[in-house]
Amino acid sequence: MHPQRKQRLQIIVFVLIAVAIAAGLLLYALRENINLFYPPADIAAGKVAVGQQIRAGGMVREGSVERSEQNLQVRFVVTDYAADLVVNYDGILPDMFAENAGVVVAGKLTENGEFEASEVLAKHDENYMPPEVAEALEQSGGSSEAEY
Amino acid sequence: MQRLKLFLPLLIFALLAALLFGRLGEDPEYLPSALIDKAMPEFALPELYEPTRIVTRDDLLGEPGLLNVWASWCFACRVEHPFLTKIAREYGVPLYGLNYKNETDEAQNWLQEFGNPYRLHIVDRSGRLGIDLGVAGAPETFVFDHLGRIRHRHIGIVDEKVWAETLEPLLQQLRSEQ
Amino acid sequence: MIPEYSHFSLVLALCLSVLLAVLPLYGALRGDRQLMLTARSLATGQFVFALVSFIGLTWSFAVDDFSVITVAQNSNSLLPMHFKLSAVWGNHEGSILLWILIHASWTLAVAMFSRQLPVDILARVLSIMGMIGVGFILFSLLTSNPFERLFPNVPQDGNDLNPLLQDIGLIIHPPLLYIGYVGFSVAFAFAIAALSTGQLDSAWARWTRPWTNVAWSFLTLGIALGSWWAYYELGWGGWWFWDPVENASFMPWLAGTALIHSLAVTEKRGVFKGWTVLLAITTFSLSLLGTFLVRSGVLTSVHAFASDPERGFFILMFLCAVIGGSLTLYALRVPTVKSQVRFSYLSREFLLLLNNVVLVVAMLTVLLGTLFPLLMDALGQGRYSVGPPYFNTLFVPLMALLFALMGLGPRARWKSSTKQQLFKPLLSAAVACTVVALLSPFMLPGEYHLAVALGILLSAWITVTAFMHLHTAIYSKSESRLKLQRIRASHIGMLLGHVGLAITALGVVLTSHYSSEQDLRMQLGDSVTTGVNGQYTISYVNDGEERVDNYLAQYVLFELSKDGKVLNTLRPEKRRYLAQQNVMTEAAIDAGLSRDVYVALGEKLDADAWAVRVHYKAFVRLIWLGALLMGAGGIVAVLDKRYRRVRSARSAMSPTFDGTAQSAG
Numbered sequence: 008m009h010p011q012r013k014q015r016l017q018i019i020v021f022v023l024i025a026v027a028i029a030a031g032l033l034l035y036a037l038r039e040n041i042n043l044f045y046p047p048a049d050i051a052a053g054k055v056a057v058g059q060q061i062r063a064g065g066m067v068r069e070g071s072v073e074r075s076e077q078n079l080q081v082r083f084v085v086t087d088y089a090a091d092l093v094v095n096y097d098g099i100l101p102d103m104f105a106e107n108a109g110v111v112v113a114g115k116l117t118e119n120g121e122f123e124a125s126e127v128l129a130k131h132d133e134n135y136m137p138p139e140v141a142e143a144l145e146q147s148g149g150s151s152e153a154e155y
Numbered sequence: 156m157q158r159l160k161l162f163l164p165l166l167i168f169a170l171l172a173a174l175l176f177g178r179l180g181e182d183p184e185y186l187p188s189a190l191i192d193k194a195m196p197e198f199a200l201p202e203l204y205e206p207t208r209i210v211t212r213d214d215l216l217g218e219p220g221l222l223n224v225w226a227s228w229c230f231a232c233r234v235e236h237p238f239l240t241k242i243a244r245e246y247g248v249p250l251y252g253l254n255y256k257n258e259t260d261e262a263q264n265w266l267q268e269f270g271n272p273y274r275l276h277i278v279d280r281s282g283r284l285g286i287d288l289g290v291a292g293a294p295e296t297f298v299f300d301h302l303g304r305i306r307h308r309h310i311g312i313v314d315e316k317v318w319a320e321t322l323e324p325l326l327q328q329l330r331s332e333q
Numbered sequence: 334m335i336p337e338y339s340h341f342s343l344v345l346a347l348c349l350s351v352l353l354a355v356l357p358l359y360g361a362l363r364g365d366r367q368l369m370l371t372a373r374s375l376a377t378g379q380f381v382f383a384l385v386s387f388i389g390l391t392w393s394f395a396v397d398d399f400s401v402i403t404v405a406q407n408s409n410s411l412l413p414m415h416f417k418l419s420a421v422w423g424n425h426e427g428s429i430l431l432w433i434l435i436h437a438s439w440t441l442a443v444a445m446f447s448r449q450l451p452v453d454i455l456a457r458v459l460s461i462m463g464m465i466g467v468g469f470i471l472f473s474l475l476t477s478n479p480f481e482r483l484f485p486n487v488p489q490d491g492n493d494l495n496p497l498l499q500d501i502g503l504i505i506h507p508p509l510l511y512i513g514y515v516g517f518s519v520a521f522a523f524a525i526a527a528l529s530t531g532q533l534d535s536a537w538a539r540w541t542r543p544w545t546n547v548a549w550s551f552l553t554l555g556i557a558l559g560s561w562w563a564y565y566e567l568g569w570g571g572w573w574f575w576d577p578v579e580n581a582s583f584m585p586w587l588a589g590t591a592l593i594h595s596l597a598v599t600e601k602r603g604v605f606k607g608w609t610v611l612l613a614i615t616t617f618s619l620s621l622l623g624t625f626l627v628r629s630g631v632l633t634s635v636h637a638f639a640s641d642p643e644r645g646f647f648i649l650m651f652l653c654a655v656i657g658g659s660l661t662l663y664a665l666r667v668p669t670v671k672s673q674v675r676f677s678y679l680s681r682e683f684l685l686l687l688n689n690v691v692l693v694v695a696m697l698t699v700l701l702g703t704l705f706p707l708l709m710d711a712l713g714q715g716r717y718s719v720g721p722p723y724f725n726t727l728f729v730p731l732m733a734l735l736f737a738l739m740g741l742g743p744r745a746r747w748k749s750s751t752k753q754q755l756f757k758p759l760l761s762a763a764v765a766c767t768v769v770a771l772l773s774p775f776m777l778p779g780e781y782h783l784a785v786a787l788g789i790l791l792s793a794w795i796t797v798t799a800f801m802h803l804h805t806a807i808y809s810k811s812e813s814r815l816k817l818q819r820i821r822a823s824h825i826g827m828l829l830g831h832v833g834l835a836i837t838a839l840g841v842v843l844t845s846h847y848s849s850e851q852d853l854r855m856q857l858g859d860s861v862t863t864g865v866n867g868q869y870t871i872s873y874v875n876d877g878e879e880r881v882d883n884y885l886a887q888y889v890l891f892e893l894s895k896d897g898k899v900l901n902t903l904r905p906e907k908r909r910y911l912a913q914q915n916v917m918t919e920a921a922i923d924a925g926l927s928r929d930v931y932v933a934l935g936e937k938l939d940a941d942a943w944a945v946r947v948h949y950k951a952f953v954r955l956i957w958l959g960a961l962l963m964g965a966g967g968i969v970a971v972l973d974k975r976y977r978r979v980r981s982a983r984s985a986m987s988p989t990f991d992g993t994a995q996s997a998g
Contacts, residue, residue, distance in 0.1 A: 014675075022690060029694045029731075033701065036726035037719070041705070044716040062718060066286065079852050079935070079944055088286065098852045099935030099944045102568075102916040107282055161667060164611060165660035168618070172653055174704070175625070177711050228914075233488060234402070268489070
């Protein structure tokens with residue numbers, strides 16, 4: 008083979024190997040580190056396995072926020088008006104967190120059907136609702152009348 | 156053959172552009188109402204100026220009209236207000252207000268300052284009716300028919316363009332259905 | 334009337350940029366020297382009118398003209414003056430106007446400082462800059478007019494500037510970032526001009542290099558400042574969140590870093606021409622893509638303070654025209670003739686090629702991570718989010734590989750080096766670095782982390798080899814001594830760039846292993862210890878409320894002490910901004926080179942207790958210090974004699990103005 012050709016070929020092989028390794032790592036990283044959004048109704052319907060990393064969201068039910076007297080443990084109910092999800096969180100809630108406001112929680116479902124949040128995100132202002140939350144509420148919109 | 160592979164970056168970009176373009180069509184903020192062509196949800200909420208009076212869905216029936224979701228904290232509401240005033244006063248469109256998550260006195264001060272073209276104000280302090288309607292924020296405007304069915308939802312400011320292209324033709328049609 | 338004049342001035346700037354896009358290019362195609370020479374005055378005119386327009390908007394903000402919608406929405410009479418002025422670009426419309434002004438400034442700078450260029454090349458470059466200007470000014474006028482009025486209901490007061498943006502960091506962060514983004518349009522314009530004439534050569538690379546370096550430096554500083562701002566202003570104590578908007582600025586940085594290295598090879602050796610052109614196009618395309626992602630509302634994030642599908646549509650069309658057009662031109666015009674220059678695996682060319690591959694792969698992983706949620710949503714697979722672990726998993730090995738190569742690159746010779754030349758002097762350096770790296774975690778408090786040793790090893794490796802490179806460059810063999818007069822600005826620039834990166838990397842590694850964070854409930858009299866060995870004590874000594882300008886602050890006073898000695902009083906605040914009743918967290922930081930102690934308030938739990946977040950951030954300042962050095966390096970390299978010498982040589986010979994006849998033929 009012409010030496011220059013050979014060099015080119017070697018470069019190409021090298022690049023291909025590098026790309027393959029990168030792609031492998033990439034798929035691995037993606038599979039491990041992405042999480043899907045579920046509304047409380049889907050969680051109640053058993054679509055989520057215990058321990059799986061997910062995000063969930065809805066409105067914080069009025070009057071449901073309970074704080075511990077000693078530490079930062081807090082417990083509240085996230086609802087899409089079709090189903091409720093009890094969320095436990097140990098940490099500082101964001102500035103915009105409030106009852107009757109949209110919220111997204113990231114974490115996992117525990118054995119007892121409650122949600123262990125590692126992160127709580129609240130909407131940034133009155134005009135903004137996380138799109139996932141809006142959609143979740145939208146989908147359960149029909150059944151919300153059942154509450155009356 | 157040599158040339159063809161040089162088109163690869165262009166091809167990658169084309170795929171990327173297609174993805175972004177498709178995504179743009181369905182803007183994440185756009186939420187078609189689940190309530191389209193369904194009856195407006197039941198409610199019983201106070202009126203802004205007569206807190207003892209309870210407004211219900213029946214108060215809005217009889218004639219097609221607009222239900223405008225607004226609040227004094229909502230800046231965009233201030234922007235659309237002159238135009239809403241115009242269509243209510245000059246064209247006689249039945250305009251109802253849904254005062255959304257607002258303090259009563261702040262809402263009254265706001266109307267004092269900018270004028271009140273609304274026939275009635277439903278006070279939704281908790282945002283409960285807003286949730287039933289699927290309101291994502293203010294301003295939003297719903298078009299309902301004489302039977303109280305929601306026929307259209309507009310998110311954002313109502314201006315000349317929205318009025319001429321969507322709301323007015325729809326109201327015309329609803330009146331003819333009456 | 335000021336807003337109307339400013340608006341009109343922007344329309345005039347548009348007209349001039351249309352002329353700039355057309356006349357000089359037409360002149361270059363026809364070989365008409367007069368038309369080509371119009372470029373310089375048109376560029377000046379475009380700049381002047383863009384400036385007038387920008388000053389007009391600034392004036393409206395300064396005098397609280399709330400009849401202008403942009404002012405009413407983003408300012409408030411209670412806002413202090415410096416924030417009124419920075420509010421000009423704290424919103425979508427104003428930031429696009431700033432973008433236009435910066436673009437016009439770059440265009441003017443190219444027109445002024447490129448007198449040594451052949452006139453036809455300069456005409457093409459400025460025409461391409463003009464086309465980009467047309468796109469952005471049209472975008473402003475058609476979809477985001479900053480001068481729109483709000484009649485007849487002029488509000489009594491404005492809506493206020495988002496409190497997150499009421500900060501010194503945000504006064505300077507966007508301009509720096511935009512100077513960087515827009516600066517890559519120069520490299521882009523040079524690349525397109527070279528493609529269109531077919532003159533992709535060393536001279537082209539040499540003209541492009543200083544501009545690219547400056548743009549890259551500003552982007553580096555802009556990103557670093559953004560990271561610093563997020564650190565102290567968002568109240569979470571993180572310095573990088575892999576937020577889509579951060580990624581949008583990081584992608585052009587990675588591509589731009591690859592570009593400045595690839596330009597070096599093209600200038601010195603005349604190889605990788607096609608690749609360098611592609612990188613120049615990619616870098617600017619990513620800058621535009623960043624704008625699109627932020628401005629279109631396709632992604633929602635903390636930073637996306639304006640989003641509108643109509644604007645998104647415009648930018649996407651613009652993106653398609655610019656990127657699609659340039660990539661088509663690339664595919665049709667890039668020379669396929671292989672250069673005759675040969676190089677071996679141990680040459681600097683090859684090592685720089687590897688550097689480019691790693692940087693581009695890194696850029697692609699960021700791109701994929703950012704767009705993955707969009708892709709899955711488009712395919713109907715549900716709403717995903719890609720978290721920081723994804724990026725960290727991929728970045729750590731990629732950067733480790735890059736850093737290992739960084740030590741070899743500058744040591745290798747062009748064309749080929751023997752193993753003897755390359756590895757022998759490095760062997761002792763490698764051994765020394767390894768020993769130091771393995772031992773130094775013992776000096777640091779806390780347990781031994783192998784990752785820390787590895788981080789120190791790579792940082793030390795980069796630093797030592799960078800200095801060795803300088804030593805080789807200035808060592809005179811004939812006199813066997815160092816000759817300081819041999820030091821060139823480009824040596825210092827490279828040294829600063831590499832050592833800066835080493836310092837940033839060291840900061841990242843140390844801060845992620847020796848920092849600690851606790852969230853806890855505190856009230857008067859409580860104290861908590863922090864630091865690696867708990868050597869710092871923070872005690873709650875007082876609290877209160879205070880009204881300042883446009884907000885009401887609730888604060889807590891903490892005393893920071895070490896070994897019983899009081900070091901500082903920290904005052905974190907919870908601010909309620911009066912205009913919109915927004916609540917903001919203002920962290921209090923005791924800063925130092927080796928550590929920050931960071932205290933932020935959470936919510937008030939009851940009458941006398943607060944949720945408090947206490948961070949101990951080891952060596953976090955190194956991250957930004959390194960970035961500062963990198964930015965300085967890019968600028969210093971531009972001062973190299975080489976670029977000035979070319980200028981004087983060219984203007985002395987003055988064949989530049991005859992270039993027209995050739996290209997027309």
